[in-house]
Amino acid sequence: MLATILTFQVERPVFVREQANKMYSVTSYYNAKMVSEVPILCLSPIIYSVIIYFKMGLTIETNQFFYFYLINLMEAQCGASFGYFISSVIHTEETAVALCPIIMMPIVMFGGLFANAGTIKKWISWFQYLSCVRYGFEAIVINEYDHRTYDLSKGEMNPKYFLDFDIGMWKCLVILAAMTVILRGLSLLFLKLLISKFQ
Numbered sequence: 001m002l003a004t005i006l007t008f009q010v011e012r013p014v015f016v017r018e019q020a021n022k023m024y025s026v027t028s029y030y031n032a033k034m035v036s037e038v039p040i041l042c043l044s045p046i047i048y049s050v051i052i053y054f055k056m057g058l059t060i061e062t063n064q065f066f067y068f069y070l071i072n073l074m075e076a077q078c079g080a081s082f083g084y085f086i087s088s089v090i091h092t093e094e095t096a097v098a099l100c101p102i103i104m105m106p107i108v109m110f111g112g113l114f115a116n117a118g119t120i121k122k123w124i125s126w127f128q129y130l131s132c133v134r135y136g137f138e139a140i141v142i143n144e145y146d147h148r149t150y151d152l153s154k155g156e157m158n159p160k161y162f163l164d165f166d167i168g169m170w171k172c173l174v175i176l177a178a179m180t181v182i183l184r185g186l187s188l189l190f191l192k193l194l195i196s197k198f199q
Contacts, residue, residue: 008033008087009096019195026192034184041080045072064143067169071139074176078132081183082107088190107131112138118164132179135172138165142172 015029049069054060058068086103090096110120111133120128128134141160146169150156160166167175 008084009093012087012091016195026195027188030188030191037080041076042073045069045076048072058144059147061147064147067143068140071136071143071173074173074180075132075136077180078176078183081180081187082132084187085183085190088187088194091194108133110134111136112163112165116162116164132176135167135175138167139169139172141165142169
């Protein structure tokens with residue numbers, strides 16, 4: 001997310017100047033930017049997945065590995081979308097970089113890594129559904145532990161029940177895809193508003 005913010009903010013003055021000269025449309029610039037970053041956003045998760053998956057000793061099943069990669073790919077896309085959104089709303093690089101940890105910390109804290117999804121107080125538990133980390137974490141837990149057999153007489157149980165995860169892997173992936181599309185659409189909208197303000 002931070003890398004996306006930095007690249008977007010560095011390009012902003014050039015983008016605004018070229019828009020003032022009417023060299024191309026906002027949509028053309030935005031689509032070109034999205035397409036140019038697809039290889040990086042697809043390659044990074046596969047490198048991460050190859051290193052982490054086997055180093056952590058997760059289940060060695062081909063389909064589970066590719067689901068793990070797909071989940072990480074969707075997380076990367078959603079994280080980049082958050083970066084695009086923040087960069088399109090914030091006008092200076094310093095402010096965008098300063099706000100990044102303030103925005104990311106609640107997303108990580110409510111992702112289920114630090115607190116059980118079912119034990120979060122009701123008045124603030126709604127925030128976990130805005131966290132892309134929560135959906136990625138739930139999908140990874142389901143991918144790893146749903147294929148195992150458990151002996152209930154020995155007290156063995158799928159960890160997803162202790163974590164209060166009940167959405168399901170495919171719903172989590174669909175939600176991540178929806179968040180990606182919505183955030184990128186909002187980014188484009190705010191970019192167009194930015195340009196209209198300068199014209």
